[in-house]
Amino acid sequence: MSGKRKQEVQRIKELESINLAREEVRDLVIATKKEVEKDNDLLAEQINNELKNYGIKSIDIVGAIGAGKTAILEKIGEKLSKKYRMLVICGDITTRVDADRIEQHNIDTVQINTGRECALNAYHIYQILKNLDLNNYNLIFIENVGNLICPSDFKLGTDKRLTVVSITEGEWVIEKHPMLFKMSDIAVINKIDLLERLGTDINKMIKDAKNINPDIKVITTSAKEGKNIDNLIEALEL
Protein backbone atom coordinates (compact mmCIF):
# COMPACT_ATOMS: atom_id res chain seq x y z
CA MET A 1 0.00 0.00 0.00
CA SER A 2 1.44 3.41 -0.96
CA GLY A 3 2.19 6.01 1.68
CA LYS A 4 -0.51 8.28 0.33
CA ARG A 5 -3.17 5.58 0.43
CA LYS A 6 -2.06 4.56 3.93
CA GLN A 7 -2.53 8.14 5.00
CA GLU A 8 -5.97 8.20 3.42
CA VAL A 9 -7.03 5.03 5.23
CA GLN A 10 -5.70 6.45 8.48
CA ARG A 11 -7.75 9.63 8.00
CA ILE A 12 -10.93 7.67 7.29
CA LYS A 13 -10.30 5.43 10.29
CA GLU A 14 -10.04 8.53 12.46
CA LEU A 15 -13.35 9.79 11.19
CA GLU A 16 -14.76 6.43 12.29
CA SER A 17 -17.21 6.23 9.43
CA ILE A 18 -16.99 3.54 6.79
CA ASN A 19 -19.42 5.58 4.69
CA LEU A 20 -16.68 8.08 3.97
CA ALA A 21 -14.41 5.49 2.32
CA ARG A 22 -14.22 5.51 -1.47
CA GLU A 23 -15.54 2.29 -3.05
CA GLU A 24 -12.06 1.03 -4.01
CA VAL A 25 -10.69 1.29 -0.45
CA ARG A 26 -13.87 0.29 1.39
CA ASP A 27 -12.82 -3.34 2.01
CA LEU A 28 -9.43 -2.23 3.21
CA VAL A 29 -10.94 0.29 5.62
CA ILE A 30 -13.33 -2.30 7.07
CA ALA A 31 -10.48 -4.82 7.46
CA THR A 32 -8.29 -2.20 9.16
CA LYS A 33 -11.07 -1.20 11.54
CA LYS A 34 -11.68 -4.85 12.53
CA GLU A 35 -7.96 -5.43 13.13
CA VAL A 36 -7.70 -2.35 15.34
CA GLU A 37 -10.65 -3.49 17.47
CA LYS A 38 -9.25 -7.02 17.74
CA ASP A 39 -5.79 -5.78 18.71
CA ASN A 40 -7.26 -3.51 21.38
CA ASP A 41 -9.30 -6.35 22.92
CA LEU A 42 -6.30 -8.71 22.97
CA LEU A 43 -4.15 -6.08 24.63
CA ALA A 44 -6.91 -5.30 27.15
CA GLU A 45 -7.04 -8.98 28.10
CA GLN A 46 -3.26 -9.05 28.51
CA ILE A 47 -3.41 -5.96 30.75
CA ASN A 48 -6.11 -7.51 32.93
CA ASN A 49 -4.07 -10.71 33.37
CA GLU A 50 -0.96 -8.70 34.26
CA LEU A 51 -2.84 -6.62 36.85
CA LYS A 52 -4.36 -9.76 38.37
CA ASN A 53 -0.89 -11.35 38.60
CA TYR A 54 0.21 -8.39 40.70
CA GLY A 55 -2.96 -8.55 42.82
CA ILE A 56 -4.07 -5.12 41.61
CA LYS A 57 -7.76 -4.18 41.51
CA SER A 58 -8.62 -1.96 38.54
CA ILE A 59 -11.56 0.25 37.67
CA ASP A 60 -12.11 2.62 34.76
CA ILE A 61 -14.37 5.62 35.01
CA VAL A 62 -16.16 7.10 32.01
CA GLY A 63 -18.62 9.94 31.70
CA ALA A 64 -19.26 13.29 30.06
CA ILE A 65 -17.21 16.41 30.72
CA GLY A 66 -18.33 17.93 34.01
CA ALA A 67 -20.31 14.88 35.21
CA GLY A 68 -18.13 14.69 38.32
CA LYS A 69 -15.67 11.84 37.55
CA THR A 70 -12.74 13.63 39.18
CA ALA A 71 -14.82 14.86 42.13
CA ILE A 72 -15.97 11.29 42.80
CA LEU A 73 -12.40 10.02 42.53
CA GLU A 74 -11.29 12.69 44.99
CA LYS A 75 -13.92 11.55 47.49
CA ILE A 76 -13.00 7.87 47.00
CA GLY A 77 -9.34 8.84 47.35
CA GLU A 78 -9.99 10.64 50.63
CA LYS A 79 -11.55 7.48 52.05
CA LEU A 80 -9.27 4.84 50.55
CA SER A 81 -5.79 6.36 50.15
CA LYS A 82 -4.72 4.92 53.52
CA LYS A 83 -6.20 1.49 52.87
CA TYR A 84 -4.82 1.05 49.33
CA ARG A 85 -1.68 2.00 47.44
CA MET A 86 -3.49 3.86 44.68
CA LEU A 87 -2.60 5.04 41.20
CA VAL A 88 -4.92 7.15 39.08
CA ILE A 89 -4.35 7.39 35.33
CA CYS A 90 -6.07 10.53 34.01
CA GLY A 91 -7.07 10.91 30.37
CA ASP A 92 -7.76 14.35 28.95
CA ILE A 93 -7.49 15.99 25.57
CA THR A 94 -5.06 18.46 27.10
CA THR A 95 -3.92 19.82 30.53
CA ARG A 96 -3.25 17.95 33.80
CA VAL A 97 -5.92 19.76 35.82
CA ASP A 98 -7.59 16.52 37.00
CA ALA A 99 -4.32 14.80 37.88
CA ASP A 100 -3.27 17.83 39.96
CA ARG A 101 -6.57 17.71 41.87
CA ILE A 102 -6.15 14.02 42.64
CA GLU A 103 -2.50 14.38 43.63
CA GLN A 104 -3.58 16.72 46.43
CA HIS A 105 -4.92 13.62 48.17
CA ASN A 106 -1.45 11.99 48.19
CA ILE A 107 -2.32 9.66 45.33
CA ASP A 108 0.12 8.91 42.51
CA THR A 109 -1.10 9.99 39.08
CA VAL A 110 -0.11 9.66 35.44
CA GLN A 111 -1.60 12.06 32.91
CA ILE A 112 -2.27 11.13 29.29
CA ASN A 113 -3.15 13.96 26.92
CA THR A 114 -4.84 12.32 23.99
CA GLY A 115 -4.80 15.35 21.68
CA ARG A 116 -7.13 14.55 18.80
CA GLU A 117 -8.16 11.13 20.16
CA CYS A 118 -11.50 11.15 21.96
CA ALA A 119 -10.86 8.19 24.28
CA LEU A 120 -8.10 6.18 25.93
CA ASN A 121 -7.27 2.82 24.39
CA ALA A 122 -5.57 -0.31 25.73
CA TYR A 123 -2.22 0.63 24.16
CA HIS A 124 -2.04 3.86 26.20
CA ILE A 125 -2.58 1.86 29.38
CA TYR A 126 -0.12 -0.84 28.31
CA GLN A 127 2.59 1.80 27.71
CA ILE A 128 2.06 3.29 31.17
CA LEU A 129 1.95 0.01 33.08
CA LYS A 130 5.00 -1.39 31.28
CA ASN A 131 7.06 1.53 32.56
CA LEU A 132 5.90 1.41 36.19
CA ASP A 133 6.86 -0.78 39.12
CA LEU A 134 3.49 -2.46 39.65
CA ASN A 135 4.59 -3.75 43.06
CA ASN A 136 3.96 -0.21 44.34
CA TYR A 137 0.19 -0.41 43.78
CA ASN A 138 -2.82 -2.52 44.65
CA LEU A 139 -5.59 -0.33 43.26
CA ILE A 140 -5.64 1.47 39.90
CA PHE A 141 -8.32 3.84 38.64
CA ILE A 142 -8.37 5.00 35.04
CA GLU A 143 -10.31 8.20 34.44
CA ASN A 144 -11.17 8.30 30.75
CA VAL A 145 -11.47 11.39 28.55
CA GLY A 146 -14.79 13.18 29.21
CA ASN A 147 -17.03 11.63 26.57
CA LEU A 148 -20.07 9.34 26.59
CA ILE A 149 -19.56 7.89 23.10
CA CYS A 150 -15.99 6.98 22.08
CA PRO A 151 -14.91 5.07 25.24
CA SER A 152 -17.43 2.35 24.38
CA ASP A 153 -15.17 1.32 21.46
CA PHE A 154 -12.16 0.55 23.62
CA LYS A 155 -11.85 -1.86 26.52
CA LEU A 156 -8.96 -0.93 28.80
CA GLY A 157 -8.42 -4.22 30.63
CA THR A 158 -9.87 -3.19 33.98
CA ASP A 159 -11.93 -5.42 36.32
CA LYS A 160 -14.87 -3.02 36.42
CA ARG A 161 -16.23 -0.09 34.47
CA LEU A 162 -18.04 2.75 36.17
CA THR A 163 -20.10 5.25 34.17
CA VAL A 164 -20.85 8.63 35.73
CA VAL A 165 -23.66 10.92 34.64
CA SER A 166 -25.14 13.87 36.46
CA ILE A 167 -28.69 15.11 36.78
CA THR A 168 -27.61 18.38 35.12
CA GLU A 169 -27.25 16.45 31.84
CA GLY A 170 -31.05 15.89 31.82
CA GLU A 171 -33.14 12.78 32.39
CA TRP A 172 -32.63 11.50 28.82
CA VAL A 173 -28.85 11.21 29.05
CA ILE A 174 -28.85 7.47 29.87
CA GLU A 175 -31.50 6.58 27.30
CA LYS A 176 -29.50 8.48 24.65
CA HIS A 177 -26.19 6.74 25.40
CA PRO A 178 -27.00 3.03 25.77
CA MET A 179 -23.63 1.61 24.62
CA LEU A 180 -21.63 2.66 27.66
CA PHE A 181 -24.29 1.49 30.11
CA LYS A 182 -24.44 -1.89 28.39
CA MET A 183 -20.74 -2.45 29.08
CA SER A 184 -20.62 -0.90 32.57
CA ASP A 185 -20.88 -2.64 35.93
CA ILE A 186 -21.94 0.42 37.89
CA ALA A 187 -23.81 3.59 36.93
CA VAL A 188 -23.43 6.64 39.12
CA ILE A 189 -25.99 9.44 38.92
CA ASN A 190 -24.21 12.40 40.47
CA LYS A 191 -25.12 15.91 41.70
CA ILE A 192 -28.27 14.80 43.54
CA ASP A 193 -27.80 17.82 45.80
CA LEU A 194 -29.29 19.83 42.88
CA LEU A 195 -32.31 17.56 42.46
CA GLU A 196 -34.84 19.81 44.13
CA ARG A 197 -33.73 22.87 42.19
CA LEU A 198 -33.59 21.17 38.77
CA GLY A 199 -36.50 18.78 39.13
CA THR A 200 -34.80 16.12 36.96
CA ASP A 201 -36.74 12.83 36.84
CA ILE A 202 -34.08 10.67 38.53
CA ASN A 203 -36.39 7.63 38.67
CA LYS A 204 -36.51 7.63 34.87
CA MET A 205 -32.69 7.68 34.78
CA ILE A 206 -32.46 4.70 37.14
CA LYS A 207 -35.14 2.82 35.17
CA ASP A 208 -33.36 3.52 31.85
CA ALA A 209 -30.04 2.20 33.18
CA LYS A 210 -31.74 -0.99 34.41
CA ASN A 211 -33.62 -1.42 31.13
CA ILE A 212 -30.41 -1.14 29.12
CA ASN A 213 -28.41 -3.37 31.45
CA PRO A 214 -30.39 -5.36 34.07
CA ASP A 215 -27.15 -6.33 35.86
CA ILE A 216 -25.94 -2.76 36.36
CA LYS A 217 -25.81 -1.36 39.91
CA VAL A 218 -27.11 2.20 40.09
CA ILE A 219 -25.86 4.52 42.83
CA THR A 220 -27.03 8.12 43.26
CA THR A 221 -24.39 10.42 44.71
CA SER A 222 -23.45 13.96 45.52
CA ALA A 223 -19.68 14.15 45.27
CA LYS A 224 -19.86 17.75 46.47
CA GLU A 225 -21.51 16.74 49.74
CA GLY A 226 -19.90 13.30 49.94
CA LYS A 227 -23.34 11.67 49.87
CA ASN A 228 -23.53 7.92 49.17
CA ILE A 229 -19.79 7.64 48.44
CA ASP A 230 -19.65 4.79 50.97
CA ASN A 231 -22.38 2.97 49.00
CA LEU A 232 -20.33 3.42 45.85
CA ILE A 233 -17.19 2.07 47.53
CA GLU A 234 -19.21 -0.94 48.68
CA ALA A 235 -20.55 -1.50 45.15
CA LEU A 236 -16.97 -1.36 43.85
CA GLU A 237 -16.10 -4.04 46.44
CA LEU A 238 -13.21 -1.97 47.82
Place this chain on the structure above:
Amino acid sequence: MNKELKEIEKIISNVELNSQDQIQNLLNNFLKNHLKRSKIDDYIGDYPTFIEPVYLEDNVRIGDDVLLGPNVYVGNNVEINNYVEISNSIIFDNTKIGENIKLDNCIIGKNTSLYLKNINIENCVLIGNVITKKELYKIMFKFK
Protein backbone atom coordinates in the same frame (compact mmCIF):
# COMPACT_ATOMS: atom_id res chain seq x y z
CA MET B 1 18.80 18.55 33.94
CA ASN B 2 21.27 20.33 31.62
CA LYS B 3 24.26 18.97 33.52
CA GLU B 4 23.07 15.37 33.07
CA LEU B 5 22.26 15.94 29.39
CA LYS B 6 25.75 17.34 28.78
CA GLU B 7 27.26 14.29 30.45
CA ILE B 8 25.20 11.94 28.28
CA GLU B 9 26.15 13.93 25.16
CA LYS B 10 29.81 13.58 26.05
CA ILE B 11 29.51 9.84 26.67
CA ILE B 12 27.69 9.12 23.41
CA SER B 13 30.19 11.13 21.37
CA ASN B 14 32.57 8.25 21.94
CA VAL B 15 30.39 5.26 22.70
CA GLU B 16 33.07 2.61 22.28
CA LEU B 17 34.94 3.94 25.31
CA ASN B 18 31.96 3.25 27.55
CA SER B 19 30.32 0.05 28.56
CA GLN B 20 26.80 -0.78 27.37
CA ASP B 21 25.63 -0.92 30.98
CA GLN B 22 27.02 2.54 31.68
CA ILE B 23 24.98 4.08 28.86
CA GLN B 24 21.80 2.26 29.91
CA ASN B 25 22.32 3.38 33.52
CA LEU B 26 22.86 7.00 32.48
CA LEU B 27 19.70 6.95 30.36
CA ASN B 28 17.65 5.33 33.13
CA ASN B 29 18.99 7.73 35.73
CA PHE B 30 18.13 10.76 33.60
CA LEU B 31 14.62 9.58 32.71
CA LYS B 32 13.70 8.42 36.21
CA ASN B 33 15.35 11.07 38.36
CA HIS B 34 15.62 14.20 36.26
CA LEU B 35 12.52 14.08 34.06
CA LYS B 36 9.75 14.10 36.62
CA ARG B 37 7.41 16.65 35.11
CA SER B 38 6.23 17.36 31.59
CA LYS B 39 6.75 20.52 29.56
CA ILE B 40 4.47 20.24 26.57
CA ASP B 41 2.95 23.69 26.39
CA ASP B 42 4.92 24.99 23.42
CA TYR B 43 5.41 23.10 20.16
CA ILE B 44 4.49 23.43 16.51
CA GLY B 45 2.02 20.78 15.41
CA ASP B 46 -1.41 19.27 15.58
CA TYR B 47 -2.24 17.94 19.08
CA PRO B 48 -0.22 14.73 19.43
CA THR B 49 -0.79 12.25 22.27
CA PHE B 50 1.44 12.70 25.30
CA ILE B 51 1.94 10.20 28.12
CA GLU B 52 3.81 12.05 30.84
CA PRO B 53 6.57 12.76 31.50
CA VAL B 54 7.47 14.39 28.19
CA TYR B 55 9.77 17.41 28.05
CA LEU B 56 9.88 19.49 24.87
CA GLU B 57 12.49 22.20 24.38
CA ASP B 58 11.87 25.10 21.96
CA ASN B 59 10.84 24.94 18.33
CA VAL B 60 9.85 21.27 18.23
CA ARG B 61 7.76 20.35 15.17
CA ILE B 62 5.39 17.42 15.55
CA GLY B 63 3.44 15.72 12.72
CA ASP B 64 0.04 14.03 12.74
CA ASP B 65 -0.82 10.96 14.86
CA VAL B 66 2.32 11.10 16.94
CA LEU B 67 2.56 9.43 20.37
CA LEU B 68 5.24 10.75 22.71
CA GLY B 69 5.94 9.20 26.10
CA PRO B 70 6.28 8.04 28.68
CA ASN B 71 9.78 9.25 29.60
CA VAL B 72 10.81 11.35 26.61
CA TYR B 73 13.12 14.36 26.36
CA VAL B 74 13.15 16.28 23.05
CA GLY B 75 15.77 18.97 22.41
CA ASN B 76 15.57 22.24 20.45
CA ASN B 77 14.62 22.41 16.76
CA VAL B 78 13.66 18.74 16.50
CA GLU B 79 11.34 17.60 13.70
CA ILE B 80 9.13 14.60 14.39
CA ASN B 81 7.18 13.38 11.37
CA ASN B 82 3.73 11.75 11.07
CA TYR B 83 2.90 8.47 12.90
CA VAL B 84 6.09 8.52 15.00
CA GLU B 85 6.06 6.91 18.43
CA ILE B 86 8.77 7.59 21.01
CA SER B 87 9.13 6.24 24.56
CA ASN B 88 11.96 6.07 27.14
CA SER B 89 14.32 8.11 24.96
CA ILE B 90 16.42 11.24 24.69
CA ILE B 91 16.37 13.14 21.39
CA PHE B 92 19.07 15.80 21.23
CA ASP B 93 18.89 19.15 19.34
CA ASN B 94 18.38 19.62 15.59
CA THR B 95 17.28 16.03 14.96
CA LYS B 96 14.85 14.77 12.32
CA ILE B 97 12.78 11.62 12.87
CA GLY B 98 11.20 10.17 9.71
CA GLU B 99 7.62 9.03 9.24
CA ASN B 100 6.33 5.99 11.16
CA ILE B 101 9.54 5.43 13.11
CA LYS B 102 9.09 3.86 16.53
CA LEU B 103 11.82 4.57 19.08
CA ASP B 104 12.08 2.93 22.51
CA ASN B 105 15.00 3.17 24.92
CA CYS B 106 17.18 5.19 22.52
CA ILE B 107 19.50 8.17 22.55
CA ILE B 108 19.54 10.16 19.32
CA GLY B 109 22.57 12.45 19.08
CA LYS B 110 22.66 16.11 18.02
CA ASN B 111 22.08 16.93 14.32
CA THR B 112 21.03 13.36 13.49
CA SER B 113 18.64 12.83 10.58
CA LEU B 114 16.73 9.60 10.24
CA TYR B 115 15.23 10.19 6.81
CA LEU B 116 13.96 6.64 6.42
CA LYS B 117 10.40 5.47 7.24
CA ASN B 118 8.54 2.56 8.83
CA ILE B 119 11.00 1.01 11.28
CA ASN B 120 11.13 0.04 14.96
CA ILE B 121 14.37 1.01 16.67
CA GLU B 122 15.20 0.15 20.28
CA ASN B 123 18.00 0.03 22.85
CA CYS B 124 20.59 2.02 20.91
CA VAL B 125 22.52 5.23 20.34
CA LEU B 126 22.22 6.80 16.89
CA ILE B 127 24.35 9.65 15.59
CA GLY B 128 24.56 10.58 11.91
CA ASN B 129 22.46 11.08 8.79
CA VAL B 130 20.85 8.04 7.23
CA ILE B 131 18.41 7.37 4.41
CA THR B 132 18.39 3.57 4.17
CA LYS B 133 18.07 0.79 6.73
CA LYS B 134 21.52 -0.46 5.76
CA GLU B 135 23.01 2.93 6.65
CA LEU B 136 21.03 2.97 9.87
CA TYR B 137 22.47 -0.37 11.03
CA LYS B 138 25.98 0.97 10.33
CA ILE B 139 25.62 3.88 12.77
CA MET B 140 23.63 1.93 15.36
CA PHE B 141 25.32 1.30 18.73
CA LYS B 142 23.26 -1.22 20.66
CA PHE B 143 23.59 -0.98 24.42
CA LYS B 144 21.18 -3.71 25.40
